[in-house]
Amino acid sequence: MLTLQFVAHAEIKKLSSGEKINRILNLVKEDKIVLVEGRLKPMEETELIQRTMEGINKNFKGIELCTVYPEIKRESVMDKFTRSVASALTGVRSGLTVIGPATVIKEIKRDPNKIQLLTTNGLNRKRSYRLIGKKRRR
Amino acid sequence: MIKKVKGFFRGLLSIFRKKKHIKLGLYGPPNAGKTTLANKISMDWLGESVGIVSKIPHETREIQVKERIEIKGKGGKKISFNLVDTPGIATRIDYEDFLKYKLNKTEAKKRAKEATKGVIEAIKWLDNMDCVVVVLDATLNPYSQVNLTIIGNLAAREIPVLVIGNKIDLKKAKVKNIENAFPQYKVVGLSAEKGINIEEFYDALFEVIK
Ligand SMILES: Nc1nc2c(ncn2[C@@H]2O[C@H](COP(=O)(O)OP(=O)(O)OP(=O)(O)O)[C@@H](O)[C@H]2O)c(=O)[nH]1
Numbered sequence: 203m204l205t206l207q208f209v210a211h212a213e214i215k216k217l218s219s220g221e222k223i224n225r226i227l228n229l230v231k232e233d234k235i236v237l238v239e240g241r242l243k244p245m246e247e248t249e250l251i252q253r254t255m256e257g258i259n260k261n262f263k264g265i266e267l268c269t270v271y272p273e274i275k276r277e278s279v280m281d282k283f284t285r286s287v288a289s290a291l292t293g294v295r296s297g298l299t300v301i302g303p304a305t306v307i308k309e310i311k312r313d314p315n316k317i318q319l320l321t322t323n324g325l326n327r328k329r330s331y332r333l334i335g336k337k338r339r340r
Numbered sequence: 341m342i343k344k345v346k347g348f349f350r351g352l353l354s355i356f357r358k359k360k361h362i363k364l365g366l367y368g369p370p371n372a373g374k375t376t377l378a379n380k381i382s383m384d385w386l387g388e389s390v391g392i393v394s395k396i397p398h399e400t401r402e403i404q405v406k407e408r409i410e411i412k413g414k415g416g417k418k419i420s421f422n423l424v425d426t427p428g429i430a431t432r433i434d435y436e437d438f439l440k441y442k443l444n445k446t447e448a449k450k451r452a453k454e455a456t457k458g459v460i461e462a463i464k465w466l467d468n469m470d471c472v473v474v475v476l477d478a479t480l481n482p483y484s485q486v487n488l489t490i491i492g493n494l495a496a497r498e499i500p501v502l503v504i505g506n507k508i509d510l511k512k513a514k515v516k517n518i519e520n521a522f523p524q525y526k527v528v529g530l531s532a533e534k535g536i537n538i539e540e541f542y543d544a545l546f547e548v549i550k
């Protein structure tokens with residue numbers, strides 16, 4: 203099962219870079235794809251990569267990171283995916299950062315239908331969004 | 341009097357600054373050809389190689405520095421720098437990816453472990469760089485997140501950047517894609533392995549290092 207978790211700007215804006223990265227990495231290590239509203243700062247991106255490298259082990263093979271800039275049109279699976287998910291979930295126009303566990307993303311790349319299933323089935327329904335939201339608050 | 345003292349110290353500082361060698365870093369994703377280019381530069385001007393080249397990603401897992409390379413340009417211009425070859429930066433490392441290169445499990449795991457440390461080192465060294473040559477494989481999509489992260493970081497740190505589209509000897513190479521992706525930077529297409537367009541690269545270095 204794929205789990206998406208949306209992290210709103212309001213949730214992390216008061217956190218330090220380190221705390222923000224902790225929050226994101228902990229979620230990713232639970233095999234969740236994390237959608238962070240807005241973008242990370244360049245130094246936060248490199249810090250995220252460093253911390254990811256420190257955490258690599260048998261079960262955690264690293265991350266796929268993707269920043270979606272609304273003004274850039276790209277055609278990779280990940281981007282199509284995030285574009286649809288992002289607009290469905292947030293309507294945010296100022297960008298979105300998607301961070302997922304490398305193993306999960308690899309699986310999606312191998313079989314993009316999995317995403318299709320997720321985006322058409324899950325996200326058009328308000329309910330699934332609320333589900334994700336609830337989980338977050340726990 | 342104070343003015344004189346200040347002036348003296350400033351003079352002293354400027355001497356130190358001149359003495360200090362510029363650090364020129366080669367950065368990029370694994371397998372882009374950083375070490376191949378480092379070897380080419382160092383061979384051309386010092387007659388020595390820098391490191392081992394391999395088709396297996398993460399061949400370079402420790403920073404390699406070649407000191408005092410002096411290159412000569414048109415009209416007697418010279419620049420001298422310490423050349424820093426860095427481990428390729430990645431967001432994921434899976435030892436299983438190395439198994440297909442005939443490494444056994446132990447070797448693959450060791451390589452993966454060292455590679456994670458290499459990535460951390462490479463990022464740490466970003467702060468020390470005076471100028472960076474970002475080496476990209478021109479046959480691949482330039483919009484990978486690692487490329488964007490590296491270039492975004494260099495921009496934030498205000499480090500001068502020259503972007504290389506390497507492997508133009510291959511049919512699939514598209515330097516134009518890199519130019520479109522990073523319009524704010526000078527992009528030079530070359531083949532580090534075959535030595536194609538290296539002169540243009542050295543000319544561009546003179547433009548970027550000031
Ligand atoms: N066709 C072609 N192959 C090249 C060129 N430059 C490098 N290569 C090949 O690309 C592969 C990787 O080259 P390296 O120089 O080891 O790459 P690197 O960027 O140092 O890689 P890491 O150390 O793993 O980060 C090797 O198989 C090289 O032979 C080129 O100009 N043309």
Ligand SMILES: [Mg+2]
Nearest residue numbers: 374375399400
């Ligand atoms: Mg190398």
